Amino acid sequence: MPGLEDLYREIILDHYRSPRNRGELPVPPARHAEGHNPLCGDEITIYLSVDDDVVSDVKVAGQGCSISQSSASMMSAAVKGKTVPEVRSLVKKFKGMMSIDTGDDPPSIDVPLGDLEALQGVVKFPVRIKCATLAWNTLLEALDAPIPSDT
Amino acid sequence: MPGLEDLYREIILDHYRSPRNRGELPVPPARHAEGHNPLCGDEITIYLSVDDDVVSDVKVAGQGCSISQSSASMMSAAVKGKTVPEVRSLVKKFKGMMSIDTGDDPPSIDVPLGDLEALQGVVKFPVRIKCATLAWNTLLEALDAPIPSDT
Amino acid sequence: MTIDWDTVRADFPILRREIDGAPIVYLDSGNTSQKPRQVIEAMDDFLRTSYAPINRSAYRLAGEATDRFESARASVARFVNAPSADEIVFTKNATEALNLVAASWGGANLGPGDAVVLTHLEHHANIVPWQMLAAKQGFELRWVPLTTDGQLDLTDLDRLLTGAKAFAFTAMSNVLGTIPPVTHLVSAAHDAGAVAIVDACQFTPHNVTDVQAWDADFVAFSSHKMCGPSGVGALWGRMELLDAMPPYIGGGNMIADVRLDGFTTAPVPAKFEAGTPPIVEVIGFGAAVEYLESIGMAAVRQHEIELTRYAIDTLGERYGDDITIQGPDNVEVRGGVLSFKFRDIHPHDISQVLDQHNVCVRAGHHCAKPLMRVLGVNATARASLYLYNDRSDIDALADALDGASDIFGF
């Protein structure tokens, strides 16, 4: 078995202890989506403000393990300010790193993973892949959520 | 395995080839009940006329294997003319011969089995016990059937 | 590649079981099939070294078991050429699979004025669930009748399908062996706007199954009839249909969230797999389809076609008019399920006499009482073949039938 140090990298524990972008956004105008990890009970809610196809703000609420929380925190930092196509490409690239089949096409835009590469070690712990991807799948759902109207 | 001659006694084959009391009785005044053997698909209908607590007539309809048909035929010959308590005792005695648990009490009236003893060999072929008892269980149901009224 | 069928036969330990000093002759595979050692060993080994919960716990043993479980799902999907493993729902048997379709899809889609078309060939598993639902929701059942040689009489099919919302039919009769033209029936259903539900219980064990070539909507089958363990069956369904259907059985694993005031469901297939699944059985099912694939289903079908021809010919030559084999004579449109009449001897008595010679056949209504009534009997004797049978089994059957004449003196 790979050592736990592959999983619990310092940067991961740092995001876990001091999560970025915690909180909620008012819906509307923001959109949101909820995700559940049936395996461990983790629950996450992603709030997203999209203006002119740019993610202008993102917030993360919910509870979870170190991997799901740190992944959500890093994700929130990485997507803020990106365009929606960039965000979709990032999701694809991240899931690819998690060895999840995302089809044959490469992401349309090459967005660097940056800090997120620290999560690479998760692949050696297959049951944790769902933890690492929970925030990302929920992000996709939030992107696809109907654009809220004020009425 | 016991030989088939234990099962297919001559008297059994005789009742099978020339079944007694085949037919139907008009309901009402007769009562009737239907029985199914889910194992082999046998179906039987027993018609019963009871006057003053005496089985004055009995008829057997339906199709089945040699054991179920001969058992029904012998049964019909045996119960005709007997009182209802005698019939119930006979059923109990017959089922006892088939090694079916009928409780601790012996039959209240001792009615001889007569020809029916030929069916004793069935006990050695446990899957056929249901064939041999089909007519008897259906007889009990017919006895317990609501007394038909003309209205 | 030519198959050594003796080696195949030797894979099945029970065929060496003796009763009264002689091996059994197993001709009841239409009822349930025997299991090769590869399947028995896969389960035994899993129980001794790898048994763990599925989809619930995070330690490695559980992860490993979950992977084996999901890879069995992938094997079963591949075996019937399902587009995605997620479209395979594991059930307890084919009966539950058909009930699931009736209660969930039918429950949401059928009401007064609607019709479901069935055929006179159907097994109770593809009749009773529809009758139960019809009694509740008030739709009509219509029946495709048979020709005299036990094939579907399709003369009026279009009329029967007019206004129908579902057509549910068997891909192979468990009584007559008849193999209806599935692709044709599916497209007739679709032309009429009806969903096509295939009871493939008797088909998948003996033929190359391709749910995409059929273009069907739902296909049900059972592990125990195809060299796999009891306790597990499968429903394949189109994802868009499964996705839209309400859940069937409620409990753990099928939920996304549960609150005091209600629940939300997990994605398919979990939505339809409430509770602890048949863990070991699914793994055995996977081993069974892999075993069958290692031989090749086209080869299995060919073997059975030849054996069926041999059986029909041998019995016919030996007993002439004294024997009638029901169903189509053309072995291209039938499987190795041989219901037969023999000299007016009741099927149950035939089976009894055959059993004296260790020949195992089923006598009864085969869970197809409406078909029995069409045939004008209340039971048939049925010899049903599988890949492990060979000509010696047919010869044993033919020999043993002689005994029946002796006793009943016909």
Place this chain on the structure above:
Amino acid sequence: MTIDWDTVRADFPILRREIDGAPIVYLDSGNTSQKPRQVIEAMDDFLRTSYAPINRSAYRLAGEATDRFESARASVARFVNAPSADEIVFTKNATEALNLVAASWGGANLGPGDAVVLTHLEHHANIVPWQMLAAKQGFELRWVPLTTDGQLDLTDLDRLLTGAKAFAFTAMSNVLGTIPPVTHLVSAAHDAGAVAIVDACQFTPHNVTDVQAWDADFVAFSSHKMCGPSGVGALWGRMELLDAMPPYIGGGNMIADVRLDGFTTAPVPAKFEAGTPPIVEVIGFGAAVEYLESIGMAAVRQHEIELTRYAIDTLGERYGDDITIQGPDNVEVRGGVLSFKFRDIHPHDISQVLDQHNVCVRAGHHCAKPLMRVLGVNATARASLYLYNDRSDIDALADALDGASDIFGF
């Protein structure tokens, strides 16, 4: 008789399985239990020498299999002290058993204005079926709350039961180990005119079960949690209730007759056992209860009481305020299911670190999300004990927890 628990432990082959050179420490029996060789061998042997259809064919092999199947039913009935083996209905798991009661009994008996009482301890299997039915038939669900130490708070029980038609509750919590006073709850239900439905999934594996002493109406349990195979569960019910209930799943075996225009049902238990049953699994279930009887359930309970005490004391002494074991402290009213909080480390991370030391515990919501909300968490780490565990397993757990502190630096 004193039991040699080392011999018992040695009956379970998987406990010799090594990962990374060391044997596994299995503490997830509340999820699913491991199987003794006696059960594995009974199934293996049956598959190799005696596998045949049940209740359908008349040859000796089938008769023999049917007898073994029915004698397993009798064993299971005896194990829970059911008055009659015919009152044992085999299902695919406990979840199906509870769905059967809800859909069939509930479907026929519950409507607007009615109420069903559940508790905050319930597993999704005893919640979702009632929610599904309530959504269809419009009755009310009421909930018995908990005390702070995870016992049922019965203060308002009589009021909750007023006008209720059913009270469905667990006999032992799969999260907190709590063992509610079943007999008392049943009699309160009966006093209110409600039927009493007991989810005994966690109870039967660990305790002497006596459905007659409980005076319950329905009791559900699962083979896989009590040393038996996956793929089979059981519902015990009072015959007069089962008898009056409509069928649940339709198909073969559950019918007396089928015509084109309808069907009639077979007697209980066949009425509720449609399709080919889990043949091998039922036989394995029979072997499992016989195995447990050979040890004695009173001895099993005593062993687990001692081990639970040892676990609570050892963890408490070692980690003091850093560990909180949820549920009652009194081992007389709880079983060996130990949910714990450890130094604010997320349960999933705890399980990960423990797995590094081969210690298998479950982290998650345990299919009891409403209870999680009551506890104010969304997951717990849970070590659950069984007859094959001993003090060395608890010590391994305590040692492995140290690793968690190192990493998370608390």
